[in-house]
Amino acid sequence: MFVCLWSPVWRTVADSLAELSPALLTVAPRVVTEERRGGLVWVDARGLDAEHIAHSALEVLRGIGLSNVRVGIGETPIMAELTAGTGNGEPGLGTGDWGLGQEPSIATEASSALRASPPSPQSPVPSSQSLGSLPVSVLEPDPALATLLDGIGVETCGELAALEGESVEVRLGAEGVRLWKLARGEDDRLIFTPMPRELPHASLEWSDYTLTDTERLVFSVNALLGTVCEKLMERGSLSREMTLDLALANGATLTNAVRSGRATASRKTWLRLVRTLLERMVLPAGVVGLTLRAATVVTDVGQQGDLFDRGFATAAATEAALASLAEEQGDVVVVPENTAHPLVERRTKWVERPATGDGRRATGRKRAPSGGLSTRDESPEGFRIFPVARRPSPVAGSSSPVSLVPSPDSSTLTLYLLPTPRAIEARTEERRDHVLPTGYRDGGAWYGILSAAGPDRVSGERWGEAYAREYFRCIVDDGGMVWLYHDARADGWYLHGWWD
Amino acid sequence: MPALSIAALRELIEQRFPDATPANWRAAEPVATGVGALDRVLPGGGLPRGQLTVWTPQGGACSMLRAACRSTVANGERAVWIDTAGTIVGAFWENGPYLVQPKSRQDALKGAEELLRCGGFALVVLDGTEPEGTEMVRLTRAVREGGGAFVAITPNPSLAKLRMESKIIPHSYRWTRGPFDDPVEVQEATIRVRARAAGWNAHADITVPVTPHDVRLSLEPGLADRRGLPR
Numbered sequence: 001m002f003v004c005l006w007s008p009v010w011r012t013v014a015d016s017l018a019e020l021s022p023a024l025l026t027v028a029p030r031v032v033t034e035e036r037r038g039g040l041v042w043v044d045a046r047g048l049d050a051e052h053i054a055h056s057a058l059e060v061l062r063g064i065g066l067s068n069v070r071v072g073i074g075e076t077p078i079m080a081e082l083t084a085g086t087g088n089g090e091p092g093l094g095t096g097d098w099g100l101g102q103e104p105s106i107a108t109e110a111s112s113a114l115r116a117s118p119p120s121p122q123s124p125v126p127s128s129q130s131l132g133s134l135p136v137s138v139l140e141p142d143p144a145l146a147t148l149l150d151g152i153g154v155e156t157c158g159e160l161a162a163l164e165g166e167s168v169e170v171r172l173g174a175e176g177v178r179l180w181k182l183a184r185g186e187d188d189r190l191i192f193t194p195m196p197r198e199l200p201h202a203s204l205e206w207s208d209y210t211l212t213d214t215e216r217l218v219f220s221v222n223a224l225l226g227t228v229c230e231k232l233m234e235r236g237s238l239s240r241e242m243t244l245d246l247a248l249a250n251g252a253t254l255t256n257a258v259r260s261g262r263a264t265a266s267r268k269t270w271l272r273l274v275r276t277l278l279e280r281m282v283l284p285a286g287v288v289g290l291t292l293r294a295a296t297v298v299t300d301v302g303q304q305g306d307l308f309d310r311g312f313a314t315a316a317a318t319e320a321a322l323a324s325l326a327e328e329q330g331d332v333v334v335v336p337e338n339t340a341h342p343l344v345e346r347r348t349k350w351v352e353r354p355a356t357g358d359g360r361r362a363t364g365r366k367r368a369p370s371g372g373l374s375t376r377d378e379s380p381e382g383f384r385i386f387p388v389a390r391r392p393s394p395v396a397g398s399s400s401p402v403s404l405v406p407s408p409d410s411s412t413l414t415l416y417l418l419p420t421p422r423a424i425e426a427r428t429e430e431r432r433d434h435v436l437p438t439g440y441r442d443g444g445a446w447y448g449i450l451s452a453a454g455p456d457r458v459s460g461e462r463w464g465e466a467y468a469r470e471y472f473r474c475i476v477d478d479g480g481m482v483w484l485y486h487d488a489r490a491d492g493w494y495l496h497g498w499w500d
Numbered sequence: 501m502p503a504l505s506i507a508a509l510r511e512l513i514e515q516r517f518p519d520a521t522p523a524n525w526r527a528a529e530p531v532a533t534g535v536g537a538l539d540r541v542l543p544g545g546g547l548p549r550g551q552l553t554v555w556t557p558q559g560g561a562c563s564m565l566r567a568a569c570r571s572t573v574a575n576g577e578r579a580v581w582i583d584t585a586g587t588i589v590g591a592f593w594e595n596g597p598y599l600v601q602p603k604s605r606q607d608a609l610k611g612a613e614e615l616l617r618c619g620g621f622a623l624v625v626l627d628g629t630e631p632e633g634t635e636m637v638r639l640t641r642a643v644r645e646g647g648g649a650f651v652a653i654t655p656n657p658s659l660a661k662l663r664m665e666s667k668i669i670p671h672s673y674r675w676t677r678g679p680f681d682d683p684v685e686v687q688e689a690t691i692r693v694r695a696r697a698a699g700w701n702a703h704a705d706i707t708v709p710v711t712p713h714d715v716r717l718s719l720e721p722g723l724a725d726r727r728g729l730p731r
Contacts, residue, residue: 334600338593451673481689
């Protein structure tokens with residue numbers, strides 16, 4: 001319930017309405033003042049005994065010299081506001097001048113007569129006991145809209161509320177719809193802003209000694225983590241960032257942020273992160289106090305799944321392991337982003353593997369998951385691993401976008417590359433317009449080439465770092481197949497890769 | 501409860517939940533590689549769970565293990581390939597298994613231990629890092645704890661439950677030939693795989709296709725390409 005207070009004589013007592021707030025806060029949890037309509041004071045009675053609070057507010061105001069105060073109670077702000085402004089909720093008393101044009105009836109006590117209710121869904125038009133017969137002007141329409149309403153013969157809130165929404169939207173526009181909703185008692189104004197919940201925190205202070213030893217600090221932080229993580233779990237929340245304040249003996253405070261790769265309430269994870277932080281920290285003085293608070297908190301969204309799915313039982317553990325890997329080593333779980341660059345070693349950019357929500361690989365954000373994948377989670381909370389899918393059914397034409405990728409049921413010899421091509425010494429023989437390698441020396445050992453295919457010539461970058469290579473696929477006498485190239489610019493031979 | 505009733509109950513559960521597996525499935529069922537000929541030479545029909553397998557890095561190891569990773573994923577489980585040396589070619593990396601590229605040998609070992617211990621991966625392949633001594637002991641403990649199959653591509657076979665060797669037979673390559681009878685494209689090759697464990701020694705010759713490489717040629721193969729060369 002909203003309680004609205006209005007008086008024509010606010011200014012005789014207080015220069016600012018805000019000066020009334022301290023007194024009213026003794027009887028209500030939240031008070032908001034508004035300069036509109038000559039001054040409105042809102043009292044938050046949601047979830048409380050509204051009539052009792054209204055009585056108490058009137059008593060408080062009377063105590064500071066305000067006896068002619070009207071009060072309105074409503075389930076929506078507009079209901080409370082109009083009830084307060086029109087006096088006792090009785091129709092006909094309120095006018096367009098908000099009661100100032102005539103002697104207003106003074107509400108000296110809150111009664112059930114002041115309570116206004118929004119129209120029920122069955123009868124959307126406000127009853128005569130509420131807003132139905134009030135003139136439209138109490139809703140403070142725009143002058144142009146007021147003229148329009150007057151032109152179509154709509155004089156009261158009841159008449160406006162009786163119109164069809166679609167008609168109002170077409171004929172009166174957005175402002176008309178807003179007024180139409182108010183006439184129906186619908187008001188979604190945010191009078192009282194939501195109060196943020198206090199984030200879990202814990203602190204510890206001592207004065208007899210100072211701590212500089214990392215292990216002892218970790219021991220103390222561990223105790224604080226127990227409290228904070230327990231509070232997080234009680235709230236069904238996870239934290240992505242915590243703040244650790246170290247109060248030093250010299251009066252300074254060191255504030256450090258500890259971030260986790262994924263939101264978690266795991267004490268073990270946070271302890272590991274805090275330990276890493278403290279081990280790297282150089283303290284200018286001894287520590288005499290610790291404060292740990294969860295800085296970023298998200299809701300722990302539980303996942304439902306098939307209890308008989310093999311992956312479901314291990315999803316959380318896998319998620320935690322991958323997140324731990326990401327925290328310690330960075331983006332090491334990767335997928336390739338391939339381009340059409342002629343040089344194979346410049347064709348791929350490895351990017352962090354996106355969360356797929358299924359515990360299996362997806363080859364980048366642009367590709368659709370293969371058959372058998374079901375749920376896809378795009379939440380930004382790092383790795384989210386959910387049940388793996390069951391055996392996918394073969395789908396015709398569902399081959400990978402890269403035709404080079406083998407099918408799941410076969411093994412193939414595939415090319416692997418050295419991170420950097422390795423210079424080798426090669427024996428060659430002439431063949432038509434090129435030379436063909438017949439053997440090469442790598443690492444002090446000579447390898448004979450049984451057969452070679454090529455050259456596959458690749459060149460480019462006229463404006464940048466030019467390259468011109470002649471690639472050969474060579475079968476070596478030990479059975480391996482290697483990828484050699486002749487650098488036509490530098491006239492050198494290189495081992496670039498092998499098939500395995 | 502009579503044994504007959506338990507058997508009936510088990511049968512009923514198996515009928516009702518055909519995809520459900522017993523709680524000890526991780527310890528009981530090896531990880532099939534998806535390559536029939538290879539599975540036949542492996543004791544139990546697959547890579548053992550909860551134990552270390554060492555595959556000597558010669559020809560064909562990666563092709564077999566990548567097939568095993570794909571098969572694992574196709575069976576609804578997770579597989580991860582730890583590529584320490586960074587030799588995987590992006591254009592040839594297939595959809596499905598996780599790929600981890602650690603920045604150092606130590607990171608690779610720590611990552612492998614973490615992924616093994618979490619128990620979420622049915623198959624973990626460590627490539628490009630050769631664990632030694634206590635490192636191998638730690639990894640062996642982790643894989644036992646996690647219950648997945650762990651294959652290290654390394655010549656060091658200590659603590660391995662299963663030892664694998666493979667080698668491409670040199671004269672087994674089959675080529676397509678050009679108009680001058682020059683070899684143009686490799687079609688397939690045969691890999692000889694040998695599996696050794698306590699009381700087990702088996703081998704098989706497996707013929708596998710060769711993934712066509714994708715060099716983007718600038719000109720026709722028979723013509724000399726002079727672009728990029730100094731004039």
